[in-house]
Every structure is written in structure tokens, then in C-alpha cells.
Amino acid sequence: MTGGTYALRPAYGIATVHQLRARGHSKRSLRLAVEMAELIRVKRGWYADPGAPPEIVQAVRVGGRLACISAAAWFGWATPEDRRIHVAVPSNAGRLRDVSDRRCHPPAQDRDDTVLHWDDDQPVVPRGGSIAPLLVVSRESAVRQIVTCQHPDVAGAILDSVLHREPHRRRDLRAWLDELPCARRRRLPRLEAGCESFLESIGRIRLERSGIVGRHQVEIPGVGRVDELIEGWLVVEWDGRAFHDTPDAHEQDRWRDAQLAIRGYRSLRFTYRMVMDDWYAVIGAVRAALAQGRPRPR
Structure with a gap:
């Protein structure tokens, strides 16, 4: 039995226990896979391949989705240096876990390594569908979070990168920004597609x-x-x-x-x-x- 037996490529090497059970794995085989380091138990009901992206594993362990500048980096946009991970969680979420220890539940104010984004825009995944939307926020949500969370200069630099690296999203970006409150849009600097780095x-x-x-x-x-x-x-x-x-x-x-x-x-x-x-x-x-x-x- 190898780690490749479990990994679900469309979901970045992360799966729920229900998905794994549907593929024929029993409770005992999953426990053995964790003991043999063929799987990582992220939190109750969630498992990951050892090669799964660590930032997404951390977001799932906390109890949410990769968000804001962490999601931007995942998309390949230029971002500032920040050792913290940004995670979107529902506003009613409780007992959120530490990024590295699923048994630890530190309060929000004591999380030096995590920035929580309280976001009720949670995707609905149809039964049997890919869980990928549960792991990383959408580009539209990431833009909204970046403009809300970051200094306008930093937000503008990241949005420059969207224009430079994904020029086909120019209209989408304009539409996403138009959905923001006028006060937030006015704080943003002029955007420039010609810049190649943050x-x-x-x-x-x-x-x-x-x-x-x-x-x-x-x-x-x-x-x-x-x-x-x-x-x-x-x-x-x-x-x-x-x-x-x-x-x-x-x-x-x-x-x-x-x-x-x-x-x-x-x-x-x-x-x-x-x-x-x-x-x-x-x-x-x-x-x-x-x-x-x-x-x-x-």
C-alpha cells in the first residue's frame, strides 16, 4: 500500500474520510496508513498525502480555506513576504485548530502565524464532486479579501500582478473591484500591467x-x-x-x-x-x- 493509492490529484492530494471510504478503504486501513506515514491525518475526517501542499494542509487543519495573500501566492500572483497563513473560516466557526497541531485550539488573538478571515461565502460542493473549492477561495474572493485586509499599496501591487500574469482576467478583475464599496476602491492606486514583480x-x-x-x-x-x-x-x-x-x-x-x-x-x-x-x-x-x-x- 503506497501514498499514491490515496492521493486525489484534483484536490491537491487531500481527501475526506468519506471519499477514501468510497474508494474501499476501511477505518483500520486508514489508521495503518497514518501509522506507516503513507497518509497524514489533517484533522477529524480529513487526510492528506505526504506530498500535499503544506499551506493547504495547514488551512484545512485550522478549519477553513486558503485565503487572501496566501491564496494569491497559490494562484501564482506576486505577494509580499509574510510567514503567516491566511485562512477563510465561517463566521460561526469555533474551536479552530493550530496550523501545526490538530489537538490545539488557540484563540484568534493568540495566533501569530495565522490571519483569520471571517467569510460566510462558503461553496456548496455536490455529493461526489471535487472538494477543491473547499480548500482554496476563488480568485474573486481572494481579491475582495486582499483589498479589505491589506494596505492599499500592497493590494495594488498584488493586483498589478493579476494583470501581468493573467491578462485574460482584466475584465473579471474590473468587475470584481466594481463590486467593492466605493470607499475601498478609491483607496487603491492606479494599476499597471507592465510591472513584473511585487x-x-x-x-x-x-x-x-x-x-x-x-x-x-x-x-x-x-x-x-x-x-x-x-x-x-x-x-x-x-x-x-x-x-x-x-x-x-x-x-x-x-x-x-x-x-x-x-x-x-x-x-x-x-x-x-x-x-x-x-x-x-x-x-x-x-x-x-x-x-x-x-x-x-x-
Whole structure:
């Protein structure tokens, strides 16, 4: 007997006891599978393959569905760094479990690793149907939760990513946002499909709030694409850790900076931590560069 015997691929390797019993597994065989580490008992009535996505297993263990920015990351949208898991639960839910211990029921205010979204928009799954809707909220629900839960800058950066990575959902996104209260929509920044990362989007949004507007992913001959070009000569590169935190990447970045200087551009680089925690330094550097004007060729 192997773990593959149990996994239900459409439901991300997670199944209810009723589904497993319908496939011929007895109470005893399920207990043995857990003892042999072929199955994980997530909580009463729910089992998972050992290879099931941990974030979905955690959401089910808590007692709800993957939600908000956790669902956004699952969809492949760009999101901020956040070690917490966001879980949607019914408003009448009680005795919600810890993300890692199904026997522990901490109160909501003591959950440093979980953000609960009280949401009564629960899907109805027909008998015999896939349980996938019970595991992750819909894209529409995720957008609503993101706009409600996150700072408008963060929400705008995530929605930029929806436009960039799923351009076919542009009309859907507009319709979902139109369903939100006017006050929440007005707080959102302008959206831009051209940004390729969360960091680039959040930087763009904060610069635009200060009246500084650039062009994104601009191709410069001999250099390649740059993240943002302001006033035709100031290049801003938003250096996320995922693509710039290796010796080779460091070397390539400095080569690009040198090539930009040769061509009469000035370049500034900012890290995730600078943008999120030290914005005053970012905006100060950009303003100072603009005040000094375009470098003169020698």
C-alpha cells in the first residue's frame, strides 16, 4: 500500500474520510496508513498525502480555506513576504485548530502565524464532486479579501500582478473591484500591467504617490530591459532577493550599471527591505538624483 493509492490529484492530494471510504478503504486501513506515514491525518475526517501542499494542509487543519495573500501566492500572483497563513473560516466557526497541531485550539488573538478571515461565502460542493473549492477561495474572493485586509499599496501591487500574469482576467478583475464599496476602491492606486514583480509594483506605486512617474520594463540597447526609467535617463532597479542574491547576479548587476553609465544614464538600486522598511531613503535618493539632473557626457 503506497501514498499514491490515496492521493486525489484534483484536490491537491487531500481527501475526506468519506471519499477514501468510497474508494474501499476501511477505518483500520486508514489508521495503518497514518501509522506507516503513507497518509497524514489533517484533522477529524480529513487526510492528506505526504506530498500535499503544506499551506493547504495547514488551512484545512485550522478549519477553513486558503485565503487572501496566501491564496494569491497559490494562484501564482506576486505577494509580499509574510510567514503567516491566511485562512477563510465561517463566521460561526469555533474551536479552530493550530496550523501545526490538530489537538490545539488557540484563540484568534493568540495566533501569530495565522490571519483569520471571517467569510460566510462558503461553496456548496455536490455529493461526489471535487472538494477543491473547499480548500482554496476563488480568485474573486481572494481579491475582495486582499483589498479589505491589506494596505492599499500592497493590494495594488498584488493586483498589478493579476494583470501581468493573467491578462485574460482584466475584465473579471474590473468587475470584481466594481463590486467593492466605493470607499475601498478609491483607496487603491492606479494599476499597471507592465510591472513584473511585487517589489517593482510597490516601488512604482509609492513613487507615483510622490508625483514621480516612470516607464516600466524599458529596453535599452546594449543593456537589456530595466525595471523603471524616469525622465528618460534615471534608471531604477528594484532588486528582489530571489533574482539578485547570488554572486553571479551581483556581478551582472554591476556590469549593467557600468553599461548604463557609459550610455549617459544614472542608475539606482533598492532592495525589498529598503522599499518596505526605509522608504524615506528610497524617495530621498530618487529626488536627489532628479534634482542633480542628467549626467553630462565627458
